[in-house]
Amino acid sequence: xxxSCKIAFISNYINHHQIPFCNAMYQLLQGGFVFVQTxxxxxxxxxxxxxxxxxxxxxxxxxxxxxxxxxxxLDCDVALxxxxxxxxxxxxxxxxxxxxxxxxxxxxxxxxxxxxxxxGLWKKYxxxxxxxxxxxxxxxxxxxxxxxxxxxxxxxxKMYCWGYFPETKHYDVDMLLSEKxxxxxxxxxxxxxxxxxxxxxxxxxxxxxRFLKEKGLTFHLDIIxxxxxxxxxxxxxxxxxxxxxxxxxxxxxxxxxxRYMEQADIFLFTSDRQEGWGAVANEAMNSAxxxxxxxxxxxxxxxxxxxxxxxxYQDGRADRLFAAAERLVRDRAFGKExxxxxxxxxxxxxxxxxxxxxxxELIGHLTGLSCAETDTGGNMDKPGQRSAETxxxxxxxxxxxxxxxxxxxxxxxxxxxxxxxx
Numbered sequence: 104x105x106x107s108c109k110i111a112f113i114s115n116y117i118n119h120h121q122i123p124f125c126n127a128m129y130q131l132l133q134g135g136f137v138f139v140q141t142x143x144x145x146x147x148x149x150x151x152x153x154x155x156x157x158x159x160x161x162x163x164x165x166x167x168x169x170x171x172x173x174x175x176x177l178d179c180d181v182a183l184x185x186x187x188x189x190x191x192x193x194x195x196x197x198x199x200x201x202x203x204x205x206x207x208x209x210x211x212x213x214x215x216x217x218x219x220x221x222x223g224l225w226k227k228y229x230x231x232x233x234x235x236x237x238x239x240x241x242x243x244x245x246x247x248x249x250x251x252x253x254x255x256x257x258x259x260x261k262m263y264c265w266g267y268f269p270e271t272k273h274y275d276v277d278m279l280l281s282e283k284x285x286x287x288x289x290x291x292x293x294x295x296x297x298x299x300x301x302x303x304x305x306x307x308x309x310x311x312x313r314f315l316k317e318k319g320l321t322f323h324l325d326i327i328x329x330x331x332x333x334x335x336x337x338x339x340x341x342x343x344x345x346x347x348x349x350x351x352x353x354x355x356x357x358x359x360x361x362r363y364m365e366q367a368d369i370f371l372f373t374s375d376r377q378e379g380w381g382a383v384a385n386e387a388m389n390s391a392x393x394x395x396x397x398x399x400x401x402x403x404x405x406x407x408x409x410x411x412x413x414x415x416y417q418d419g420r421a422d423r424l425f426a427a428a429e430r431l432v433r434d435r436a437f438g439k440e441x442x443x444x445x446x447x448x449x450x451x452x453x454x455x456x457x458x459x460x461x462x463x464e465l466i467g468h469l470t471g472l473s474c475a476e477t478d479t480g481g482n483m484d485k486p487g488q489r490s491a492e493t494x495x496x497x498x499x500x501x502x503x504x505x506x507x508x509x510x511x512x513x514x515x516x517x518x519x520x521x522x523x524x525x
Contacts, residue, residue, distance in 0.1 A: 108466070108474035109135045111179040113193065114186030114206075116144040117162055119357055120382045123455035124268045129161045131459055132474060137179075139172050141165045141187050165192070177201075180474075181466055185244070190230055202238045202470055205231075206265060208379030209401060210251040215519070218254045231257035240469065242462075243514040245380050245401025253516040263465060263511040266405060267382040268455035271389055272361070276446045279391050280439045283368050285323040291432045292323055294367035294392070296360050299330030302377040306336055307421060311371060313343040314425040320432050322348060325363060329354040364390035368438055369431050372396040372403075375418055376519075385453060388413070388445035393438040395427045398521050406453060412444035417521040458510045465511045 110132060112125065117138050128136040138161055165172040176182055177196050184193050185206030193203055210227065211217050218224070232255050241258040242265035243249050249262045285292035295308035305326065312324045326336070326349065333351070340349050355363070360383075364370065370387035376399035384402045387394050394413035396403045407413040414431070416423035431438040451457075463474045 107135050108132055108181070108463075108472055109137075109179040110181045110183065110466075110474070111137050111139055111176055112183040112185075113139045113141065113165075113176060114184075115142050116140045116186075117159070118144070120267050120269045122159065123270050124458055125159065125161065127455045127459035128462075129159075131463060134161075135474075136161055137175060138162045139165055139176060139192075141189070141192060180472055181470065183242075185242075197234065197237070197239070200237060202240075203234075204240045204242060204466075206242045206244055207248060207252075208244050209248045210255075212377045212379060214376075215251065215254060218251075224255065227255045227257070231255060235259055235261075238469070242511060246404035246514075246517050247376075247399075247401055247519060249514040250516040250519070260513070262514045264405060264514045265458075265510050266402060266453060267380045267385065268453065268458050269382045269385050269389075271385075271449055271454040271456075273450060274391070274446070276391055276443055279365060279446075280442055283366060283391070283439075283442075285325075285366070290321050290323060291369065291435060291438075292325070292367045293369045293371060293428065293432075294325050294327070294363055294387075295371045295373065296327035296355075296363070296383060297374065299328045299332040299336060301332065302375050303328075303330075304373040304375065305330075305332055306339055307373040307424060308371050309336055309339045309343065309345065309349065310421060311425055311428050312340070312345050312349050315429060315432060316343075316345065316348060318429060320429070322432050324349045325352055325367075326350065327352045327355050327360055327363060361386060361390060364392055367392050368435065368442070369393050369395060369428060371424070371428065372400060373424065374400050376400075378402075385449055389449040391442035391446040393431050393441040394445060395424060395431070397424075399519065404517060406448060408444075411441070412448050413441055452509050461509060461511050 110128065117125065117140055125136070125138050140162055143166070163172050163175065176192060177199070181202045181204060182193055182196055183204050183206060196203060231252065235257060240261045240263065241252060243262050244265050244267060252258055252262060283292065284290060295305065297303040297305070299305045305328065308324060308326055315322055337351055364387050370392040372381065372384055372387070372394060374381060374397060378400045380401045384394060384396060384400065384406055388406065394407060396407060396413060396415055397418050398415050399418040403415055407415055409415045414427040416427055467473055
């Protein structure tokens with residue numbers, strides 16, 4: 104091992120989706136990792152259960168000790184920067200030409216046509232494009248991030264696949280699958296869980312239930328979540344007479360949502376392009392659910408191989424969502440095959456421990472630093488391209504969709520067109 108590395112992760116606040124990755128980094132760096140929180144968490148997120156009961160030892164709060172955190176950000180070997188629009192936190196470091204690795208969801212969540220805005224282009228140039236030749240790199244938390252940044256010609260050859268890495272649970276997957284289903288008779292069990300807002304499209308879960316009931320199929324759908332569209336969605340279910348097969352469970356804390364996922368056969372993920380990543384996909388797949396997901400969700404092209412570890416439907420084509428759900432309700436053996444492969448995708452590859460190891464490998468290639476012992480033996484063709492599935496797949500082989508590799512392989516500018524995904 105070379106010199107001890109000091110890495111700072113600067114973001115707005117730590118949450119339960121980030122903690123597993125941060126824990127892994129802290130362990131691998133033997134304490135040489137710190138998370139700088141720039142603002143208190145919003146009260147709404149705290150009520151949703153996102154606030155840890157105790158602050159992890161590696162968390163420092165900028166608003167409590169600004170001078171110390173500012174110096175820490177400047178002096179560390181590598182600064183990971185994500186989750187805040189305020190560039191002042193890293194401005195001094197950028198001016199000094201020190202290594203910065205940004206973590207970003209997509210720029211144009213509501214449409215790439217917004218790239219024509221002169222005001223927006225100037226800000227993107229100031230924040231990103233002008234650093235194209237500097238030691239500034241980008242981790243793309245979503246399959247469409249590289250495409251957005253390619254529009255503004257930022258980070259050429261310096262963008263890498265990334266994502267979110269919530270807690271990975273390890274199961275006897277065959278036993279988990281054998282226990283799935285709803286009620287004593289274990290009928291097919293569908294689950295939808297999210298905030299009930301427009302771009303999450305809770306209405307599509309109800310429309311799916313209506314379609315399945317009209318087909319004469321036996322099933323149950325639980326809908327978890329709260330928000331401005333809850334009453335409207337409940338009214339829609341009542342209108343269709345779905346009271347015997349659809350239940351609204353309201354808000355549930357994250358650990359309870361995972362418990363429902365462990366029981367569910369099928370998870371419906373109906374968000375549109377505004378879902379930058381969608382950590383619920385990781386959690387559902389980790390729970391061996393057969394995932395049915397919109398192709399424009401940022402996580403989907405990285406995590407899902409259509410027909411192998413989940414089903415992908417074209418954004419805006421509700422009929423394809425309905426058909427996918429019908430196929431899984433009718434053919435539960437096929438659904439279990441997808442669920443088992445989904446579990447392996449998360450347990451073997453897209454998890455916090457693997458992401459932390461791959462990131463430290465990438466940092467070593469980019470900076471020459473040797474930050475931690477890893478198991479690669481220095482055998483990588485490209486930075487970050489080795490996956491945790493090398494026992495089954497050759498070096499560098501694609502493992503998640505036609506565009507994605509394990510983190511942190513180089514990220515290509517993926518087309519938004521559906522036929523390019525599957």
